[in-house]
Amino acid sequence: MKNINITRKISQGMYVLTTNGGGCIVDAVSQVSAGDNPLIAVSVMKKNYTNELLKKNDKFALSVIGKEVNPEIIKTFGFNSMRDINKFENTQVREVDGLKVINDSLGYMVCEIIDSIDNETHTLFIGKLIEADIFKEEKEEMTYAYYQEHKEELLKVTTEKGKTAWVCIVCGYVYYGEELPEDFKCPICGVDRTNFKKKE
Template identity: 35%
Template sequence: MTMDYDALYKLTHGLYVLGARDGEKFAGSIVDAVMQVANKPWVIAVSCTNSSYTKECITKDKEFSLSVLSKKVAPFVVANFGFQSGRNVNKWEKVDYCVVDRLPYLKDNLATLHCKVLQEVVFESNTMFIAEVLSCANNQDEEALTYNDYRTYFKKDVLKSFEEMKKGGETAMTDNEVKEKDVKEVQKSEKNDGKHWVCTVCEYVYDEDVPFEELPDDWTCPVCGVDKSLFVLK
């Protein structure tokens, strides 16, 4: 049996802004892993990355909101909620939102759901919240944005918006991404003293995130195909 992970992208989902509460503050992130699992009572499942601040808030507060996104949503909304962590920035103050029953909702939504966690299923990477729908509203008849829309045409506009956010001086990376990137940059410059590994055959300069020393023995130059032993530090 093969494991071609692209198969998992064929499981289609919608896209949502998941809202949560942290005391007097709000948290929120983009999620696609949402499905209805029962209608007696009305129950849905939402899967959150364990490192997400929104996940942390839901684990504490046991309630969350969902705003269903339409195909007409501004790419900024996905960049704002999906590409940076609420630990660094108040994402909600950058969008039009309202608060109902303690929780934040995007004003521009197709539908909204207010949910109470019944159960948490914890995996190494994610936590699945199984939650009862306490109330819900069907607000617009536009078409829902799907995860497939995001992957096939919407992502490029989201990335453009993310670049604009970065130019505006805001951190648009999640905590983990920032930390990982910083650590890698420091490791690289400390180890190699500003030098680069260069192929002695074709002059290809290795500049990837994985340190050259940690590449497997059978790694070969992506340009001319010679092995690691023909690289020198310059």
């Protein structure tokens, strides 16, 4: 492939994907049909706890993240696993159809899972929209491109002084060490070592 980075030009949004028992940040969401109950697909990494949960559940919700979201939501849901922390402990939510949706969002979509497709690393869950609402009509959604452009200030990536750090330009994960291992892959978002920027 001459340059796979062209895939970054596919426009995507930012969402909190929730299901019974957990949830995580996703950008890999797409509307795949129209009508009163459109189909919405979301791709979830197999290593994520949310993937395990979705396989046991029949519904998911997507809360749409706005540009003015409290960045703690992105940090809590995007850089932690529900295996380790209770992401809902400090997050205000409301219950819709038995699922938690994020109050600090522009609105939500609840989908009934009708199919799923697995590859080696991800599962594509396909859902039929069954409930939706708008909380903040006039506010702008955060796109994945906006997140990429502003993530340093949003996430305030700080590295420890006196240590050589490598920061993932995709998700902000920090690796400490003089050199990145040859076959290094970001443990959070999976990109390879060419996506890390050195900070001294």
